[in-house]
Amino acid sequence: MAETTEFKGMALAKAINESLRRALEADPKVLIMGEDVGKLGGVFRVTDGLQKDFGESRVIDTPLAESGIVGTAIGLALRGYRPVVEIQFDGFVFPAYDQIVTQLAKMHARSLGKIKLPVVVRIPYGGGIGAVEHHSESPEALFAHVSGLKVVSPSNASDAYWMMQQAIQSDDPVIFFEPKRRYWDKGDVNTEAIPGPLHKARVVREGTDLTLVGYGPMVKLCHEVADAAAEEGKSLEILDLRSVSPIDFDSIQASVEKTRRLVVVHEAPVFFGTGAEIAARITERCFYHLEAPVLRVGGYHAPYPPARLEEEYLPGLDRVLDAVDRALAY
Amino acid sequence: MTVESTAARKPRRSAGTKSTAGKRTTARNTPGAEPELVQLLTPEGERVKHAENAVYDKYVTGVTPEELRGLYRDMVLTRRFDAEATSLQRQGELGLWASLLGQEAAQIGSGRALRDDDYVFPTYREHGVAWCRGVDPTNLLGMFRGVNNGGWDPNSNNFHLYTIVIGAQTLHATGYAMGVAKDGADSAVIAYFGDGASSQGDVAESFTFSAVYNAPVVFFCQNNQWAISEPTEKQTRVPLYQRAQGYGFPGVRVDGNDVLACLAVTRWALERARNGEGPTLVEAYTYRMGAHTTSDDPTKYRADEEREAWEAKDPILRLRRHLETSNHTDEGFFAELEAESEALGRRVREAVRAMPDPDHFAIFENVYADGHALVDEERAQFAAYQASFADEEGGN
Ligand SMILES: Cc1ncc(C[n+]2csc(CCOP(=O)(O)OP(=O)(O)O)c2C)c(N)n1
Numbered sequence: 001m002a003e004t005t006e007f008k009g010m011a012l013a014k015a016i017n018e019s020l021r022r023a024l025e026a027d028p029k030v031l032i033m034g035e036d037v038g039k040l041g042g043v044f045r046v047t048d049g050l051q052k053d054f055g056e057s058r059v060i061d062t063p064l065a066e067s068g069i070v071g072t073a074i075g076l077a078l079r080g081y082r083p084v085v086e087i088q089f090d091g092f093v094f095p096a097y098d099q100i101v102t103q104l105a106k107m108h109a110r111s112l113g114k115i116k117l118p119v120v121v122r123i124p125y126g127g128g129i130g131a132v133e134h135h136s137e138s139p140e141a142l143f144a145h146v147s148g149l150k151v152v153s154p155s156n157a158s159d160a161y162w163m164m165q166q167a168i169q170s171d172d173p174v175i176f177f178e179p180k181r182r183y184w185d186k187g188d189v190n191t192e193a194i195p196g197p198l199h200k201a202r203v204v205r206e207g208t209d210l211t212l213v214g215y216g217p218m219v220k221l222c223h224e225v226a227d228a229a230a231e232e233g234k235s236l237e238i239l240d241l242r243s244v245s246p247i248d249f250d251s252i253q254a255s256v257e258k259t260r261r262l263v264v265v266h267e268a269p270v271f272f273g274t275g276a277e278i279a280a281r282i283t284e285r286c287f288y289h290l291e292a293p294v295l296r297v298g299g300y301h302a303p304y305p306p307a308r309l310e311e312e313y314l315p316g317l318d319r320v321l322d323a324v325d326r327a328l329a330y
Numbered sequence: 331m332t333v334e335s336t337a338a339r340k341p342r343r344s345a346g347t348k349s350t351a352g353k354r355t356t357a358r359n360t361p362g363a364e365p366e367l368v369q370l371l372t373p374e375g376e377r378v379k380h381a382e383n384a385v386y387d388k389y390v391t392g393v394t395p396e397e398l399r400g401l402y403r404d405m406v407l408t409r410r411f412d413a414e415a416t417s418l419q420r421q422g423e424l425g426l427w428a429s430l431l432g433q434e435a436a437q438i439g440s441g442r443a444l445r446d447d448d449y450v451f452p453t454y455r456e457h458g459v460a461w462c463r464g465v466d467p468t469n470l471l472g473m474f475r476g477v478n479n480g481g482w483d484p485n486s487n488n489f490h491l492y493t494i495v496i497g498a499q500t501l502h503a504t505g506y507a508m509g510v511a512k513d514g515a516d517s518a519v520i521a522y523f524g525d526g527a528s529s530q531g532d533v534a535e536s537f538t539f540s541a542v543y544n545a546p547v548v549f550f551c552q553n554n555q556w557a558i559s560e561p562t563e564k565q566t567r568v569p570l571y572q573r574a575q576g577y578g579f580p581g582v583r584v585d586g587n588d589v590l591a592c593l594a595v596t597r598w599a600l601e602r603a604r605n606g607e608g609p610t611l612v613e614a615y616t617y618r619m620g621a622h623t624t625s626d627d628p629t630k631y632r633a634d635e636e637r638e639a640w641e642a643k644d645p646i647l648r649l650r651r652h653l654e655t656s657n658h659t660d661e662g663f664f665a666e667l668e669a670e671s672e673a674l675g676r677r678v679r680e681a682v683r684a685m686p687d688p689d690h691f692a693i694f695e696n697v698y699a700d701g702h703a704l705v706d707e708e709r710a711q712f713a714a715y716q717a718s719f720a721d722e723e724g725g726n
Contacts, residue, residue: 039631040559063529063565064496064557092495095531130425133479134494271704300708302697307425307476308687312712322715 005192007157013046013183015157016122019164020047020084022191024054030168031076032059033069034086034122043088044124044183066096073119074104082118082168090125091134097142104173105148116171120164124180125153126217126267127314130307137304138268143175144245144277151245152198153177155219157187159195159242166198177244179217201248203255207237210261210327213252213278215241218265218315225265225320234328244274252278253285260291261327265315270298292330295323365569367615368595369585373643375651377590389597390590395658401442401589402653403667405434405646408458410671411467414678415457415474419624423682424474428455432587432619435645436552438462439592440520440614443600447488447517449510451503454492455552456522463489467674468681477688497523497530500549504536507545507603518603520548520596526557528573529565537577537609546603548596549574549611552586554618559631571613579609586616587645617643690716 007018023030032047032054038061041048051059062069066087073083087093093100100121107115127136144151150172154160160178167174196202204219205226214222219240226236237259239252256262262282264275275296282294297315305313368386370378379387412430419427430437433455441462444450452459460470465487472481473492480491493499503521510517527533528551540547553570555562562570574581580602584595592614599610617640621628653659694709 035557036559038559040627041630043558043625061560061564064526064560065529065531067531068529094495095497130476132426132473132476132494300693300712301702301704302693302708303479305693306473306478306688309690309693312690313693318719319715322718 005190007189007191009186010157010161010189011184011186012154012157012160012179013044015161015187015189016046016164016178017048017050018189018191019161020050021053023082023084023165023168024050024058027082027168029081030058031081031083032086033062033073033083034060035062035064035069035088037061037086042086044180046122046124046178046183047086066092066094067099070096070099070104070119070121073121074099074107074117077117077119078115082120084120084122084168087121087123089131089135090123090137090139093121093123093139096121100143100149100173100175101146105146108172109148117173118168118171119173120167120170120176121173122176122178124183125177126179126181127304127310128181128217130310132307133304136310138177138266138299140175140177140244140266141268141273144274149173149175149245150199150243151175151177152243153179153216154242155179155182155214155216155240157185158189159240161189161191162195163198163242170198177216181217182220185220199243199246199248201239201241201243201251203237203251204240205236205238207235207259209235209259210263210324211237211239211252211255211259212263212265212320212324213239213241214265215244215274217267221315221317221320222265224317225324228317228321229324234324236324241274247274247278247281249278249281249285252282256282256286257289260289261330262290262294263320263323263327264294264296264298265320266296266298267314268299269301270296271301273298292327295327297323365583365615367583367585368591369588370591370594371588371648371652373587373648375648375653375655377652377656386591386594386598389594389601393590393593395653395656398590398649398653398658399663401438401593402646402649403670404438404442404458404461405589405649406667407671407674408434408438408461409646410675411461411678412457414675415471416620416624418471418679418682419474424471424624425476426474426623426625428474428623429618429620430455430457432617432640432645433552433554433614434458435589435649436550436586436592436614436616439589439594440522440550440596440612443593443596444520445517445600447515448600449488449490449503449506449517449519451490451499451506451519451521452492453496453499453522453524453527454494455524456492459522460487460489463487465489468678468685471678471682472685475682475685477685478692497527497532497536499523500527500533500536501539503547503549504540504543504545504609507540507547507609508543510546511544511606516604518546518548518600520550520600522550522552524557525551525553525555525562525565525570526560527551528570537573537579537611540609541577541579544606544608546606547609548599548603549609550596551611551613552616553613554586554616556618556622556628556632558622558626559628569613571611574609574611577609579611581611581613583613583615586614587640587643587648589645589649616645
């Protein structure tokens with residue numbers, strides 16, 4: 001791996017695996033912890049082979065206890081380690097929510113800045129894989145609402161690789177949401193060409209008529225939407241948010257000042273979600289530039305439905321296009 | 331020396347038997363050592379009788395040949411149902427399946443110990459217990475097919491919905507049992523969970539609450555040796571049943587592949603609950619013969635020989651040997667059961683294939699008991715959106 005700088009067609013899950021490998025190699029204080037992360041390599045194989053190469057004291061199979069996983073990671077971080085913990089699925093982070101919200105997020109402030117907690121909490125999230133309940137949720141807003149935490153989500157293999165490097169190097173706790181339905185999507189990864197900062201959004205497609213903001217699993221959908229809209233002669237700009245806390249409002253503002261219309265897409269419920277925050281801030285910042293209200297497309301205020309209904313629940317091509325049409329109609 | 335022969339001589343429960351507690355370890359902690367457990371039927375199908383078993387044995391001394399055949403039938407049909415569900419998953423009819431293969435005795439033994447007014451809090455693998463409660467097995471398949479997130483009314487069979495978040499239901503069981511006690515009823519509550527779940531804070535808290543409030547709850551831990559890829563020693567360094575001692579209630583380890591022993595020990599624990607003696611932890615020592623679920627690949631983490639060793643202790647084979655050697659059956663019984671089992675498989679197959687996809691509006695149903703303005707608004711938007719497609723189709 002050391003000599004290779006460019007990986008062609010690497011799956012997103014594999015990119016995270018390579019990134020973790022690099023972090024384990026570079027810093028003896030980096031630890032991987034979680035349920036089934038060892039021999040099995042995690043249920044999505046994101047940690048595949050790492051225990052074999054770095055041993056059981058660096059890649060740690062933990063008891064089945066999420067509060068325990070995050071709580072002990074905090075202790076290890078207090079002792080100078082940099083734990084990267086895996087929560088098996090989105091819906092199983094809640095036993096650890098107390099540790100994350102009341103402890104992980106607040107210790108830096110409570111210690112007047114004396115304590116740093118460089119803990120990364122990896123959470124495969126989102127739907128679209130036909131799973132049973134608690135395996136398809138998008139709880140990012142619940143974490144973004146908590147000060148002291150940083151929340152990010154890559155949408156492609158290269159970002160997955162680099163954002164993981166940056167998250168591990170961060171001295172703040174980072175909740176790292178991995179778009180599980182994109183784990184097998186392939187992209188090119190250059191392990192030398194360091195990209196921009198972790199919390200910077202990126203224009204991934206230029207356009208003039210409307211800005212689509214998405215992150216994680218929704219960026220691919222945004223491209224499909226822009227393709228479809230292009231066939232109808234509409235030019236959409238796509239912004240990959242990459243970070244949900246903090247949010248790079250400057251980049252959104254710059255794009256909206258150009259296109260004058262904004263649609264935010266996420267899988268999580270719209271109510272009290274990331275889109276609500278973006279809509280409010282952008283309305284404040286760009287009131288005189290906007291030609292239409294900021295629209296949001298996302299999940300409903302209902303429990304994530306059984307697999308056979310998820311197509312209806314999740315934002316899809318038609319629903320986003322519908323919002324685009326509505327915004328353009330103003 | 332087999333597990334069973336050691337066990338047959340030295341079954342014990344932790345509370346009240348302090349003698350060797352400190353020395354006991356799990357099989358894996360000390361290679362070659364075997365767990366001590368209550369066993370009433372050896373893998374060869376011989377009935378074990380001796381003094382130390384007496385406390386439990388008396389709960390099954392009255393079991394008739396007909397009841398034994400009933401237990402056998404339950405296990406065979408449950409296994410058949412489970413096999414059918416596994417193959418339906420392979421055929422793409424189910425999104426996922428969590429097989430109970432190997433755990434039939436633990437589930438049927440404990441399930442048949444229950445009274446109708448007892449209440450069950452299962453995890454996601456308790457298909458055999460559901461069977462004992464009279465839940466139609468086809469109801470269990472909806473959530474695995476992805477058409478609902480539950481699929482039955484918990485109150486019609488006193489069988490709560492499957493719980494996927496590990497360990498959460500043990501607290502519900504404890505609270506329910508606290509309610510039973512407040513009501514002055516003599517029903518009992520049973521909570522099922524796995525060895526992995528024993529690590530969760532919720533489980534520890536349920537032990538605390540049940541002990542403090544003397545709740546009539548039986549904690550039935552099926553130690554099937556694995557939590558996905560992690561063996562039991564990644565959860566605990568002492569045998570699980572010994573945990574109970576620290577909370578102040580008895581724990582007992584039973585041979586989870588011995589249906590008679592599971593029946594006896596659960597009856598004993600339920601009786602304690604009914605008599606106001608509080609909680610009990612039963613650790614059914616068993617084995618998950620299949621994969622964790624159909625998405626799992628056990629070849630990544632465990633050796634084939636382990637499964638082979640446990641196959642020799644198969645719960646169904648064991649009771650069959652016992653029935654045959656005690657002349658409790660004739661060929662007709664097995665033939666009839668085989669036919670019944672085929673019929674069940676067919677019924678399940680047909681029912682699953684006929685199971686309709688849910689109505690789209692089901693997303694908005696039952697989100698709140700009292701209703702909610704936002705849900706109403708979103709439902710209306712959803713309806714208008716759906717209708718727009720119909721208009722387009724109509725217009726074309
Ligand atoms: C809180 C939580 N964390 C993780 C999971 C993912 N998961 C599902 S089953 C399982 C292993 C459970 O093992 P055990 O409790 O021994 O029960 P078994 O499946 O062996 O019956 C895990 C880790 C989950 N369902 N809930």
